[in-house]
Amino acid sequence: MEYKDNVRYQDSHEWARIEGDVAVIGISDYAQDSLGDVVFVEFPDLGKNLTKGQAFGVVESVKAASDVFMPMTGEIIEINVLLKDNPEKINQDPFGDGWIMKVKISQPDEYDTLMSAADYQEYVKGLD
Amino acid sequence: MNTPLETLHRLYGGKMSTFAGWELPMQFSGPLEEHRWVREKAGIFDISHMGRIRVQGPSAAIYFETFTTINAQDLTAGRARYGLVLDIQGRIVDDVYLFRLGPEDFLFVVNAANRETILEEFFLHHPQKGTLTYQDITFDSIMIALQGPESGEVWKKIGGGTLPEERNEVWLDKNLIVSRTGYTGEFGIEVILPITEGLGLWEDLLSDPRVKPIGLAARDSLRFEAGYMLYGHELDRTLRPQDTSLGWAIRKKRLELLRGVESFQNMPPKYRLLWFTMEEKAVPRQGYPVFDSAGETKLGSISSGMYSPTNDIFAGNARVNWDFEGKPGDPISIEIRGVKKAARVIAPPLYPGGTQKKE
Numbered sequence: 112m113e114y115k116d117n118v119r120y121q122d123s124h125e126w127a128r129i130e131g132d133v134a135v136i137g138i139s140d141y142a143q144d145s146l147g148d149v150v151f152v153e154f155p156d157l158g159k160n161l162t163k164g165q166a167f168g169v170v171e172s173v174k175a176a177s178d179v180f181m182p183m184t185g186e187i188i189e190i191n192v193l194l195k196d197n198p199e200k201i202n203q204d205p206f207g208d209g210w211i212m213k214v215k216i217s218q219p220d221e222y223d224t225l226m227s228a229a230d231y232q233e234y235v236k237g238l239d
Numbered sequence: 240m241n242t243p244l245e246t247l248h249r250l251y252g253g254k255m256s257t258f259a260g261w262e263l264p265m266q267f268s269g270p271l272e273e274h275r276w277v278r279e280k281a282g283i284f285d286i287s288h289m290g291r292i293r294v295q296g297p298s299a300a301i302y303f304e305t306f307t308t309i310n311a312q313d314l315t316a317g318r319a320r321y322g323l324v325l326d327i328q329g330r331i332v333d334d335v336y337l338f339r340l341g342p343e344d345f346l347f348v349v350n351a352a353n354r355e356t357i358l359e360e361f362f363l364h365h366p367q368k369g370t371l372t373y374q375d376i377t378f379d380s381i382m383i384a385l386q387g388p389e390s391g392e393v394w395k396k397i398g399g400g401t402l403p404e405e406r407n408e409v410w411l412d413k414n415l416i417v418s419r420t421g422y423t424g425e426f427g428i429e430v431i432l433p434i435t436e437g438l439g440l441w442e443d444l445l446s447d448p449r450v451k452p453i454g455l456a457a458r459d460s461l462r463f464e465a466g467y468m469l470y471g472h473e474l475d476r477t478l479r480p481q482d483t484s485l486g487w488a489i490r491k492k493r494l495e496l497l498r499g500v501e502s503f504q505n506m507p508p509k510y511r512l513l514w515f516t517m518e519e520k521a522v523p524r525q526g527y528p529v530f531d532s533a534g535e536t537k538l539g540s541i542s543s544g545m546y547s548p549t550n551d552i553f554a555g556n557a558r559v560n561w562d563f564e565g566k567p568g569d570p571i572s573i574e575i576r577g578v579k580k581a582a583r584v585i586a587p588p589l590y591p592g593g594t595q596k597k598e
Binding site: 147148150151153169171173174176195199202 | 254265266269270271272456460520521522524545546553576
């Protein structure tokens with residue numbers, strides 16, 4: 112299980128990585144492993160403004176449909192179109208090619224409220 | 240409950256989950272990879288949770304005809320047949336396989352979730368105790384399915400050289416039962432044997448590089464593509480045979496022996512099973528509402544729906560009102576999380592395979 116430390120995590124297993132005023136968002140290695148084979152991603156509309164904690168889409172595995180939640184507040188500016196035909200990228204490379212979308216963040220301070228890799232790893236340990 | 244293979248499943252990386260009260264592997268390497276492996280090579284499934292009831296005696300054949308749709312009296316020894324168990328109101332209690340091992344010797348293979356109901360309703364208090372004996376061998380044996388285009392060659396190497404030639408053929412050799420049956424749409428066999436031998440066979444099969452262990456998730460997608468029913472999805476106790484697509488599984492002879500026959504023969508059909516594929520990408524799942532193409536009239540709801548790995552499409556089947564006469568190609572819509580998505584009626588099965596002969 113990988114806990115990348117150039118991103119920060121929230122308790123519902125999404126990660127965010129800051130690139131200027133944009134956050135790249137995806138789900139953790141732990142999350143993709145728990146879901147199993149991903150077969151479909153339902154994306155939010157571009158231009159939509161969502162606040163931290165709101166559901167932005169659905170990741171569907173063979174097993175189940177799981178809501179995914181905004182780790183930071185902002186406007187959806189890009190989605191990972193690669194996932195439309197290759198949703199398995201979320202399983203294969205959750206921190207790389209499996210990113211889900213980019214958000215123009217409006218509350219940069221929220222990043223500090225997210226968990227570090229070490230804290231997230233501790234948190235996950237408590238779940239098993 | 241655990242099957243005797245539970246420890247081995249964990250050892251081989253099975254992700255365990257509870258199904259009908261049994262701890263079973265949902266997946267090993269991953270359901271999509273496992274699914275494709277069975278379509279291309281050979282997979283083994285621990286199906287020891289399936290209920291297995293050995294029934295013997297001169298009245299056994301006729302007794303089966305009183306509560307199942309199977310023509311048990313004309314079933315040749317060394318053959319298996321699919322059918323339905325009905326209650327007194329003609330409703331579907333289970334879908335089952337009956338193996339005739341000898342003139343007065345049967346093996347009744349039932350779904351894990353219905354094993355206790357069937358024992359209770361049809362065996363514990365059955366009226367002909369004198370001429371019929373039964374034994375629940377579920378916990379004293381292992382049942383393994385070996386399925387896939389390479390499974391015949393694998394079995395010839397590991398299982399001793401020969402295998403039943405025809406679909407639904409059954410061999411009994413001391414404590415070993417081998418049948419040309421399965422639930423995947425592929426060539427394959429199912430084997431029932433004592434626990435010690437079964438543990439050895441599982442490991443012997445896995446030592447062959449053509450063979451991988453397959454979990455329940457892939458078992459579900461394989462049976463779905465092949466068009467097979469799953470009790471609790473396409474079938475349940477609210478339905479009668481005329482509400483399903485299983486007319487072919489009802490015997491033509493001596494139907495009057497079947498309890499509840501009047502209620503199922505006189506009752507007009509309420510539903511039909513409609514198969515569809517999604518026009519818009521989205522995952523249809525059990526329980527989602529099904530509408531006409533305008534999205535105005537509700538037709539029914541989904542029984543099974545999923546991603547079909549072989550066809551790389553999203554597909555499903557639905558229990559819709561009998562009076563909806565959707566033909567293949569007709570548009571319908573599926574409501575997914577409040578949004579109606581376009582779908583199209585198709586003719587099953589999604590995967591015709593090599594073994595789809597209905598008998």
